[in-house]
Amino acid sequence: MPEGHTIHRNAEDLNEAFAGQALAVTSPQGRFADSAARINHTAFVQAQAVGKHLLMEFANDAIVHVHLGLYGAWNINPLVKKAAPPVGQVRLRLLGEQTVADLRGPTQCELVTSLDVALLLNRLGPDPLRVDADEKRAWNVISKSSSPICVLLMRQDIVSGVGNVYRAEVLFRLGIDPLTAGRDVDRKVWLKIWRDLVTLMRIGVDIGQIDTVRSKHLPERTGRAPRVDRHGGEVYVYRRESQPCLVCSTPILKREVAARNLFWCPTCQK
Numbered sequence: 001m002p003e004g005h006t007i008h009r010n011a012e013d014l015n016e017a018f019a020g021q022a023l024a025v026t027s028p029q030g031r032f033a034d035s036a037a038r039i040n041h042t043a044f045v046q047a048q049a050v051g052k053h054l055l056m057e058f059a060n061d062a063i064v065h066v067h068l069g070l071y072g073a074w075n076i077n078p079l080v081k082k083a084a085p086p087v088g089q090v091r092l093r094l095l096g097e098q099t100v101a102d103l104r105g106p107t108q109c110e111l112v113t114s115l116d117v118a119l120l121l122n123r124l125g126p127d128p129l130r131v132d133a134d135e136k137r138a139w140n141v142i143s144k145s146s147s148p149i150c151v152l153l154m155r156q157d158i159v160s161g162v163g164n165v166y167r168a169e170v171l172f173r174l175g176i177d178p179l180t181a182g183r184d185v186d187r188k189v190w191l192k193i194w195r196d197l198v199t200l201m202r203i204g205v206d207i208g209q210i211d212t213v214r215s216k217h218l219p220e221r222t223g224r225a226p227r228v229d230r231h232g233g234e235v236y237v238y239r240r241e242s243q244p245c246l247v248c249s250t251p252i253l254k255r256e257v258a259a260r261n262l263f264w265c266p267t268c269q270k
């Protein structure tokens with residue numbers, strides 16, 4: 001599933017392409033056709049991301065809420081003379097002066113009101129990529145919880161936008177045993193987790209992939225082979241089970257926790 005950095009990058013790309021323009025809005029596949037007709041030829045005001053949710057605000061208080069889920073994706077391309085016919089199941093097409101954006105396969109694509117947005121924001125935890133995020137809201141829950149920190153970091157009502165890769169990597173980078181109960185995490189350690197998420201996820205927005213490996217552990221410094229994985233990016237533990245830890249050479253472990261695969265180094269994370 002795309003993590004928050006992907007959605008923030010989508011929002012930045014959509015703003016750059018469309019802000020202030022009246023867009024041709026269609027649903028070539030048909031499933032969003034009635035809603036598309038309601039916002040067709042109205043001005044695109046702005047897009048913003050909150051965790052894994054994208055909110056696109058149009059004139060007249062119309063807001064499109066998108067959640068990509070597991071399979072959703074945007075294709076945002078420059079317009080060459082006229083837009084190519086849509087390929088595949090395009091739920092939503094936005095056509096501007098110089099750009100065409102196609103949305104395929106989202107879990108949610110719906111027209112909502114500002115009240116719906118307020119309710120959504122209320123049930124989401126702070127998003128490390130937002131300047132208005134208040135980490136104390138997350139800390140208030142984490143510091144009282146007997147659940148493992150690795151599970152708490154995945155709960156969107158506690159911290160929004162973090163997925164399986166960032167949670168595994170941030171816990172490795174800080175040498176934290178992922179099964180440590182939330183209430184046993186020191187306030188100072190939590191602040192380090194939060195700040196590292198802010199840093200790593202911002203890099204993810206800027207370069208469009210998750211890179212978490214410090215320069216001293218990169219292939220060009222250590223001579224090891226670069227990582228090969230469809231997620232791209234250099235990481236310490238995510239999907240590296242049985243491979244040697246990049247720091248201590250202990251084989252990386254994997255186990256299922258709360259229905260998701262957890263990856264960690266048993267030596268570095270004690």
Ligand SMILES: [Zn+2]
Binds near residue numbers: 245246247249265
């Ligand atoms: Zn290690």
